[in-house]
Amino acid sequence: MRVRGKQAIETGPPLLEREPSLALLNEYAAQAAGGEGRLVLLSGEAGVGKSALVERLCRDLPDARWSWSMCDGLFTPRPLGPLFDLADQLGGALLERCRDGADREELFRTLLGQVSASGVLDVVVVEDIHWADEATLDLLRYLSRRLRGAEVLLIATYRDDGLAANDPLRVTLGDLGSQRGTRRAGLMPLSPEAVRTLAGGSGLPAPELYRLTGGNPFYVTEVLRAGMEEVPPSARDAVLARAARLSDDAREVLDIAALTGARVEARLLESVTGYPPSVLDELLESGLLVGDGAWVRFRHEIARLAVAHAVAGHRGQVIHGLVLAALRSFGCDDDARMAFHAESADDGATALRYAAAAADRAAQLKSHREAAAQYERALRFAAGGSGDARRAARRARRRDSAARPVGRRRDGGGARAGPVARGRRPAAGGGRAAAAVPHQVEPVPRSRGRRRR
Numbered sequence: 001m002r003v004r005g006k007q008a009i010e011t012g013p014p015l016l017e018r019e020p021s022l023a024l025l026n027e028y029a030a031q032a033a034g035g036e037g038r039l040v041l042l043s044g045e046a047g048v049g050k051s052a053l054v055e056r057l058c059r060d061l062p063d064a065r066w067s068w069s070m071c072d073g074l075f076t077p078r079p080l081g082p083l084f085d086l087a088d089q090l091g092g093a094l095l096e097r098c099r100d101g102a103d104r105e106e107l108f109r110t111l112l113g114q115v116s117a118s119g120v121l122d123v124v125v126v127e128d129i130h131w132a133d134e135a136t137l138d139l140l141r142y143l144s145r146r147l148r149g150a151e152v153l154l155i156a157t158y159r160d161d162g163l164a165a166n167d168p169l170r171v172t173l174g175d176l177g178s179q180r181g182t183r184r185a186g187l188m189p190l191s192p193e194a195v196r197t198l199a200g201g202s203g204l205p206a207p208e209l210y211r212l213t214g215g216n217p218f219y220v221t222e223v224l225r226a227g228m229e230e231v232p233p234s235a236r237d238a239v240l241a242r243a244a245r246l247s248d249d250a251r252e253v254l255d256i257a258a259l260t261g262a263r264v265e266a267r268l269l270e271s272v273t274g275y276p277p278s279v280l281d282e283l284l285e286s287g288l289l290v291g292d293g294a295w296v297r298f299r300h301e302i303a304r305l306a307v308a309h310a311v312a313g314h315r316g317q318v319i320h321g322l323v324l325a326a327l328r329s330f331g332c333d334d335d336a337r338m339a340f341h342a343e344s345a346d347d348g349a350t351a352l353r354y355a356a357a358a359a360d361r362a363a364q365l366k367s368h369r370e371a372a373a374q375y376e377r378a379l380r381f382a383a384g385g386s387g388d389a390r391r392a393a394r395r396a397r398r399r400d401s402a403a404r405p406v407g408r409r410r411d412g413g414g415a416r417a418g419p420v421a422r423g424r425r426p427a428a429g430g431g432r433a434a435a436a437v438p439h440q441v442e443p444v445p446r447s448r449g450r451r452r453r
Contacts, residue, residue: 037147
């Protein structure tokens with residue numbers, strides 16, 4: 001196997017639910033080996049396994065000549081960076097032309113001629129074309145129109161979860177898709193069943209693992225390595241790197257969304273921040289958030305946790321206070337939600353009132369675990385509340401204790417997950433216990449410099 005531009009391909013975790021996609025790539029490779037050159041546009045969200053799939057194809061085609069290149073996610077990428085990567089690997093005339101400073105048309109012709117004349121199947125990989133410069137997109141157009149009769153399989157990978165409506169790549173994809181030799185393949189996140197298979201023997205609860213990761217193979221793998229006690233550093237860094245590319249306004253809205261919960265009303269974000277809808281559009285185009293009717297949500301819960309944990313504690317307290325005020329103005333009748341934000345805003349009297357009401361309602365519905373959590377929250381604030389509120393909280397807890405079936409565990413009797421899986425951090429030493437509200441988090445301190453737009 002002749003593999004250039006890539007370290008030796010190692011065998012990683014099993015590729016589950018990728019057999020159909022791998023079969024398609026092998027089919028396109030066979031067509032290209034027969035002289036019908038193919039361009040394959042391989043799409044999927046970040047971390048879904050596009051590179052892993054292509055690496056697996058590399059093992060399936062030991063007699064092909066492989067060349068790898070990639071587009072860099074720089075603010076100002078090097079024009080034709082992938083072509084220069086290929087020149088370093090292929091050498092010969094292409095490398096000479098690059099060193100001589102030839103114009104791009106000559107570079108395009110030389111690359112095509114060099115990969116078409118080898119006598120074996122040439123597989124050329126261009127990764128991450130969502131970051132491609134204009135000249136690289138033109139190179140793909142040039143090659144796509146001239147693959148007929150060439151023993152060339154050109155694979156271009158890209159993320160489809162963060163393309164703006166006016167992104168130049170959208171126009172390019174339309175142009176490439178109209179060519180006879182172009183084929184498309186897309187990868188979806190793993191199913192709950194596949195996540196259960198990967199989690200086998202780890203001791204981690206598969207349903208919680210799926211809820212955290214949304215079936216994204218990268219996040220699944222990292223959580224399996226690091227456990228559920230904290231957001232894995234590699235996953236956290238990947239999420240925060242994407243967030244750092246946002247404008248300052250969009251990043252502020254992202255932080256508020258992360259602290260608000262698993263889903264948040266778009267109008268709530270607009271009310272709290274005062275920003276126009278275009279800021280929310282930027283977040284949707286980034287792929288970090290997805291639309292859900294009148295709501296928005298994080299594409300992956302683990303990404304929400306990474307963003308929320310990066311918000312400074314003092315700033316998080318202010319945000320929760322603003323969210324609480326906005327929910328009041330909307331007439332929110334979700335006592336549990338109001339109690340969470342009141343506690344996080346350190347508004348003891350309000351937290352006590354809403355927590356006691358939420359506990360009563362949960363007990364009435366025989367949701368004993370949730371009732372107990374709300375009673376505990378109420379009692380944390382009872383010392384500073386009115387006598388009536390303290391008595392009501394204690395009386396409500398006694399009612400629930402009497403009503404709960406004997407032997408019923410507060411944790412529901414199932415396998416216990418770590419704080420990340422439960423959507424919150426463990427309580428800090430000497431501090432107030434973390435709020436036991438599903439899908440909410442207690443922020444931890446951080447510092448952040450000015451972000452680049």
